[in-house]
Every structure is written in structure tokens, then in C-alpha cells.
Amino acid sequence: MRMSPHLKYLGLTLDSRWNFHEHLRRLCPRLVSAAAALGKLLPNVGGPSSDCRRLFAGVIRSMALYGAPIWAEALTAKTRPLLRRPQRIMAVRAIRRYRTASGDAACALAGAPQWELEASVLEETYRCRAEARDGGERPSPEELASVQRAAKHTLRRKLVENLQSARYRTRTIQALHPVLADWKKRKFGSLTYRLVQMLTGHGCFGDYLHKIAGREATPECHECGAASYSVHHILEVCPACSPQRTTLVAEMGSDLSLPRVVKAIADKREVVADNGHLLRRCHVAEGDCRTGPRG
Template identity: 45%
Template sequence: MKYLGLVLDGRWSFEEHFKLLVPRIEKAVGALHRLLPNLGGPREEIRRLYAGVVRSMALYGAPVWSHRLTGTRRFKTKILSLQRRVAIRLVRGYRTISFEAATLLACFPPLDILAERDARVYNQTRALRQSGGSASYPASVLEALRRQEQRRAHTTWYARLRGDRYAHKRVVSAILPAFEAWMRRKRRVTFRLTQVLTGHGCFGEYLCRIGCEATAVCHHCGAD
């Protein structure tokens, strides 16, 4: 049964919802790929606006189904792979960079973490309003609650990146020591800066690794 944009099933597993959601996001991401080239194209503010559209589509109704996404591995993997494609376009990166590198450069926490954040904000806001009425809590209180949950989401993401699986990676190891400062940066990354931070670009080592050059020798200085 479809109700307010959510597909409900008898087990409340939301598998049917995810099955229909993934193609919709995939279509939107494909359209954005044509609009957001690495060189030229819209400036960063516009790219973030487009990424926000995909984020809103993916997180619609998250307070209802967030606990199911974590337990549904294949749909979670698919949704995160689509997020990776959006993040790569946001930072003007090469399609070979990893999910962790792309999302960290873009300051775009994984969607499963954002879904859990939205669920906590909804539950706490609902509890406040039920206990004292919506008039008892001004907008500033609710905004403070959202900021608190946003910081908690960043802490969860930071802890995940510090794990043995990711900490040794080039971008993660470069940014983690200054994680909070990086997340507060107003100006993010450019095409060239993304290449330098990821090592994926017009470098001899990278071109040799993907088979475009016979050796890793630098074209400019001849260094190994």
C-alpha cells in the first residue's frame, strides 16, 4: 500500500519502498551527471543544491524506515553507492575514488547516518510537543536540538572513519586530524585540490596504475 509517498507492506520491512526508491534516485543521479562536469559547469553552491535534492529524495520518511535500512544490507549498499556518485560530482572528482574519500571531501555524511539523525530529531521533537505543546518550545529550542543531533551524526561518522578499515586511506588520514575544522569550512574543494588530496588525477603514479602510462615517471620533473 502506498501512503504519503511511502510503500508499506504487511511486515513493515519497507523492502518494496527501497525497491522503488533506488531507481528514482538512480534516475536523478544520472541526470545530474550530465549537468555537473568536472571542468567548468555550475559553481559549488549550485552543486550542493543539486546534491540536496538527491538527499531529500533519499531521506523522505526516514523517521519511519531508518531502523530498517541498517538491517537491509543490499539496499543500503545500493543507496550509498548512489550517494558516492553524487559526492564525486560535488567535489569534481574522478569516478575511481572511494565512497569514504568522496563523501569526506564533500562533507556529506553517509545517508544511513543522516537517516538515523532525522529519526532522532523527529522523535525528540514529537516528545517535546506532546509533553508541553508546540507553543511551549520556541523555534530556537528546536533548532538547537537539530544542531545537537547534527553534531552527534558527525561524531558517529568520525568514529566510523577512525576504524581500522578506513583510517589508513589517503584522504581519511589527511582530514581526520582536522575533522571538525574541515566540516566547518565554508569553501570546500576544487578540481585540482581534489586530485591532490585523492592522488587520482594527472599524476604518473595514478596513470601508470590504471594502465594509461607505461611508467610512473612525472612528465614535468622526471621524478620516480
């Protein structure tokens, strides 16, 4: 009789070394498949609201973090990517973003910490409770609330540290980094298809379509003939957007750089978050002649 090197117990796949490689290796395809199935319900244009998208993302998160206090400590450089891939798929759908987006930026925009960070915080919280229990004490509700608060604080700190050391320090990450706490807590400025394009630069821009998607021969602006049609060009330069720019300048001042726009959204400025109206204006002007890859 052949003995299996793995044992399934209470939904966790255990191995003789307790490194949980096999558990995470089996978990990843299930998460990818579930994320892809839910993703079909979440088209970039139209579809469910941001709240509904967060709910779907929460379903996959719950599947991913099952038993996290047990296996979080065993995560390694080899096993972390097994969690990142499905989370990126889900985060991209949750924020209506193109598939070319980086996982770190998608998570930052969605205000969702990476699962590996959440797993380590869950593990710390569980350890606090377990140690109290082992000492014969039963933590009071106040003590548990205090542990939860400390865990949230740790999570925020780790999220900021993670963004600082992100593999791709994209413009989106650089803009979000200083206002991350406000961005995550904001009750206003839901992420629409157009707004996310503006925040990420991945969308119907000559720069993106020429350099990354390879869908246009040049990155030039179809409106004014400038050499580069980018978010910066739309927000700050293109004469075709002057009327909308005037509205923004009246609201925000003359600085229309991406970090300033992100801060304005985090500060609840309606004029900026109104469906990325400046970008929408450009699409209308062009008759949507620029088409990006399918989101």
C-alpha cells in the same frame, strides 16, 4: 484477485514486515537516475560553481531522505548500500572527482555525512518531538533548537566514527579526519578539478595512471625521471616544482605533507587553495601530456 505484498502510502512503500526493503529497493534506481541526470550538468572541468553543485546534491539528498524518520531504524547491512551508491555518484560530481574515488572519501571531501547517518539523526529528532507530543506537551522553540543542536552534534560524532571505521582508509580520509569540523565549516578553498586531484591522488599522476587506470606503462615522472610521480613527489620532491614549492614553504613551513596541506586549507591559507597551483604548474610544464580517465 492477487493481493500485492506492498502498499504505497504517502510516498512510502510499506510491506507486511515494516522493514522497508521494498521502499529502498525502488528508491535506489530513481536516485541513481536523478543523480546521473544532474551529473550531466556538472562537468569536472568548468561547469557550475561549488555552491551550485551543493544545491544539486541537496536535491538528491531530499529525495533520498524523504520519510527517513519512519524507515531509518529499519536500515540493515543489506539496505544501506542502496543509499550509498547514489550518494557516491552525486558526491563525486559535487566535488569534481574521478569516478574511481571511494564513496567515504568523496563524502568527507564534500563535507556531507552519509545519508544513512543523516537518516538516523532525523529519526532521533523526530522521536524526541513525537514523545513530547504524546505526553500532551508542545515543545517550545528553545527546546526544538536544543534538540536540533544535539542532533547536529550527534551527526558530527557519527561522521567521525564512520570515517575511523571506513572500509578504505585512504590517504584523503586520514588527512581529513583530524580537521573534519574545520573543513566542513570553511568558507574558503572551493574544490576545483586540480585541487581535488591533489587531495585524492586520483588524477594525472603516474602512480594513478599506471596502477589504477592502466593508462601508462610506468609510474615515473616525466620531468625528472623519478620512479614514482605522485602527489608526494609533486609537493615535496620534484625539482621541476621548486619555484612553486618555495612559495608554499614560505607560507606553511617545510612540512608539505598531505595532512599539513589539508589543515592549511581548513585554516584558510589562500596560497595552498589557489586552484592547486602547484599541481597546475606541473600540468603546464608537461603540456598536459598525461591524461587521466574521463571524470
